Amino acid sequence: MSKRIALTTYSVKPRGGVVHTLELAEALQSLGADVTVIAMGDPDIGFFRPVDVPVIIVPAPAWGDTLDERVFSWIDAMTKGIDAVKDRFDIVHSQDCISARAAARIRDAGAGFRLVRTVHHVDDFTTQALIDCQIAAIREPDDVLVVSDLWRRQLLADYGVDATVVTNGVRADRFASDISPERRSELRASIGASDAFLFLTVGGIEPRKGSEFLVDALGRLKARPSGRDVMLAVVGGHSFQDYAPYRERVLGSLDQHDLAIDDDIALLGTVSDDELPEWFHAADGFAFPSVNEGWGLVVLEAMAAGLPVVTSDIEVFHEFLEPDHNAIMTTTADAESLAHGMGRLVTDSELARRLAAVGPGVAARFSWEQTAAQHLAVYG
Structure with missing residues (x-):
């Protein structure tokens, strides 16, 4: 029986990590994988383009005044969204620190899925709360992936995380x-x-x-x-x-x-x-x-x-x-x-x-x- 995979992303907008998530999901499905995309956004609008795999849109919270408020409110909302469907997946693969922190909470509370994280790059956050949040989102997953050898070496040197390189793709x-x-x-x-x-x-x-x-x-x-x-x-x-x-x-x-x-x-x-x-x-x-x-x-x-x-x-x-x-x-x-x-x-x-x-x-x-x-x- 093939593993049931959820790819999670913080947005439905055409940013690099979101594009990566959708392209990967559709390519996985074409190879026979059972894959669903979970994202934050407006369920009535959905993604910026049609998606050929099952999609779950978690309603995004109100837009906070500060980046700290936005990040932590979105982690809370994503936690509720993933928790509601946690038994449907064997692997939750997060593409960003928001959905990774949310998935880690649910896994640590006893969910049976394996948490995979792709670190596309590390942001230059300026507040300690966001810095700590980002570090946790790198160290908490069961497996960490990166799309370049540079970031493999950087995560090992800076965080002691031994990541696996998977190449990016282009249509x-x-x-x-x-x-x-x-x-x-x-x-x-x-x-x-x-x-x-x-x-x-x-x-x-x-x-x-x-x-x-x-x-x-x-x-x-x-x-x-x-x-x-x-x-x-x-x-x-x-x-x-x-x-x-x-x-x-x-x-x-x-x-x-x-x-x-x-x-x-x-x-x-x-x-x-x-x-x-x-x-x-x-x-x-x-x-x-x-x-x-x-x-x-x-x-x-x-x-x-x-x-x-x-x-x-x-x-x-x-x-x-x-x-x-x-x-x-x-x-x-x-x-x-x-x-x-x-x-x-x-x-x-x-x-x-x-x-x-x-x-x-x-x-x-x-x-x-x-x-x-x-x-x-x-x-x-």
Whole structure:
């Protein structure tokens, strides 16, 4: 008899860990696994996209004023939600610290399931309560998984946790599907980027995404004659954490970089699941100067779409990227280095074509079917 698996996640919004959860669940089911997704959200709305596995939506509590209030109220709500169905599962696999803490409470109270946790990355929390909560969510599970060797080494060094690496996946066929020239022109015209070199970034404006360096780099690039206007489209922005002060600071710096919303930067927010791949094909290049990532799934999505990428040189990216072979890698948190790297894409069309051509091959190495098979081996 196959094990009954619950994959738990704190949100129904299109964040990286949530996307990972849904893709993994559907890939597990395609291999014959009995899998259900449990998430926090509005049961009347559900996930940001249709899901092909059974889903349980736990009603989310009211949005607290502080991050501490939100985290602990959501842990309490998730505890009640999982407790109500705990006997239906042999394995509860949590994708975040909120659902992991909730599941650990129920397991410790006598539930018979095994608790697995994937640590995608470690957040830089500033209050002791959240720091302690995150540490517990790393140490409490029966098995801990990570998606990169960097984080395997980091968890062992920082927390004494011996984690297992399971690769991330990408639905390459979803992002490889091209769009018509008319649709490409329509999307670009909608943000005034008809003739500009359009850079795309995904993840909103957040400290972890290196947004301040991207804005600074764009301003430097604009000031240098290249024979072509340059524009940036930003997709995403939903987050459990409150990045409003950071966002206001970054957007408040536009004047000093001679940039303006709509003229140089298009804030697209959360786009529909169907529209997201279209923006990869509407853009000319992908910029992703993150300062901290668990893996960087969106980079693989861009590569699957044949979009040349410019990234930071954080260690985890070196697990699947090679500088100037399949990506332009720039010094982390260095706006001048990033501007230079982005400028190379704008001015060197042969380089851009070469990077675009090798990207799909990199993405093809990381399938969700392969990832699901690795999970099944862990589940036993």
